[in-house]
Amino acid sequence: MRTIATLKVAPLCLGGNVFGWTADRDSAERILDAFVDGGGNFVDTADVYSAWVPGHTGGESERVIGGWLQRRGSAKRPVIATKVAKHPIHRGLRPANLKICLDGSRRRLGLDTIDLYYAHEDDLHVPVAEWVGAFDQMIRDGAIRHYGLSNFSTERISEVLTVAETEGLAAPVALQPEYNLVHRAEVESSGMAELATDRHLAVVPYFSLAAGFLTGKYNRDEPPRGPRAARVKHYASEAGFAVVDVLNELGEELGVEPATVALAWLRQQPSVIAPIASASSVEQVAPLLAAIELKLSRAQVNRLTKVSAAFA
Template sequence: MERMALGTEGIAVSRMCLGAMALGGVQDKETSYAILDRFVELGGNFIDTANCYMFWLPDGTGDESEHLLGSWLADRGGREDLVLATKVGRRPSFPGGGLEASEPLTSERIAASLEESLERLGTDYIDLYWSHRDDRGTELEDTVAGFDAAVKAGKARIVGASNHVAWRVERARQVAAATGAAAYTAMQNRYSYLQPRPGVRLPEGGHVHVEPGDIDYVGNTAGTALLAYSSLLSGAYTNPGKPLPEHYRHPGTDARLEVLDAVAAETGASRNQVVLAWLCGHESPIIPLVGVSSLAQLNEAADGLELRLESEQWQRLTEAA
């Protein structure tokens, strides 16, 4: 699997990031281990989780994914060549709470949460530590200081912003520059080939969709990249049992699906594979973040990363509307 640089600290990540949200929660230990082992076998090394996955399940605590990864890392004998990312900011502040009770991004909570994540993961550092949300209720200077302390302590190599708009990332980077603190070097927002209706409020709480300005921003800010989550729309491209959500149902979707199917026929690839190739074909550095529930899905995604679209095909896909 091809690799690319992330940040300015010499970190090289696989062209696809494996989303571990469901591992240890929806997926049992055996299936989760098989997916992780196969991902590494395929050349993948970038794994993303959070300190809250999946608290919303019946009897969920939010510890499930990190605990599973920690167990797998211990059983495989360490984390050599792996790039681990986790997040802080969406864990409920009390048992039974929801997103409305998300932990604050104060420097104190960032430090405490990091220690909790390190213990669950069984490691002494995180490669990429994410702000899971934009906490407008906490002074940005305090949040930046908290992440900077994690980096200076050697417990995080780089930091990133998930579910932020570009201007807020830039504002945080300005604060970091003024104080000599570690700056956000990655964004993680929702993005796929199909686009929701303009201006629609996504029903999934806390999701922030990529705007054109976000892509332009990472393309013109050295060392940064964009991780695109929900890149395959939870299987809706290929699984008849998972229809497209209502907010994707508009004439532009019909036009884009027509071109997507045409390019899939031309290349002999699946819809999912063409979508992944399209994401990787952007001039700006975009890394698809893909969650899978089976080895077949993982193998299909990995093959999609090897697909190279002709420039005319990529442009046709991009301009369909």
């Protein structure tokens, strides 16, 4: 187990962005059961999931997870993280907006207290002290245990930490940036990794498998297809496929899926506590869980680090 402030989590987080989208309610519940029964105990979602789907309004993923929590009861209840500030109707970090969104997330999830509540994106229109004060009040009210920052620049993370310290307010405990073998610079070259280590911030990266690109299911000869095709095209360069080639080779050597190797590399990076990965079917859960136990050798880590250097 690893630690995010007072939370004890396995070193892998199940992403809930697909629940109610590419995984319907029944599939999502089977995925959640398989994940928790297989040793996972950390689930991530957001109030905006999946507002981008025609006919959806946001909150679909939280409702699926909330229904599953109610059905399952207290048996191995996982740590639940959700996020605020990107909902199309309730966007931003104004304190009044945060209260509305928090109440909605707690209702959909069926939780009195949310374990980890992220600011899903920065809001330059609201003074930092105002929204940090709102998160501090949520903690004192018992509505959340901790809060984190997602999609914040290193400079803004530093500012938030300074404001929290100066004002005597609760500070964030986790960061959720995009980070994977084909998207490294945001964390590694910006000083974010060093800041996280120095200030004891847990890094919980999203798109750990680059929207599925690092699973090895795409190839050079065909354009990406499917719900995530637009995102995958961003990674599908010759340099990106060179990384996938090495993942495939290491997977064969180790007897595991390329996705398992990609997650293991990320899990072994400094300050990374639990990469986030999603599954659209129960069959995809086992390769994700295998990354909890897989430890790459120094030579294997270095091989991946070298082949992905173009993205650092």
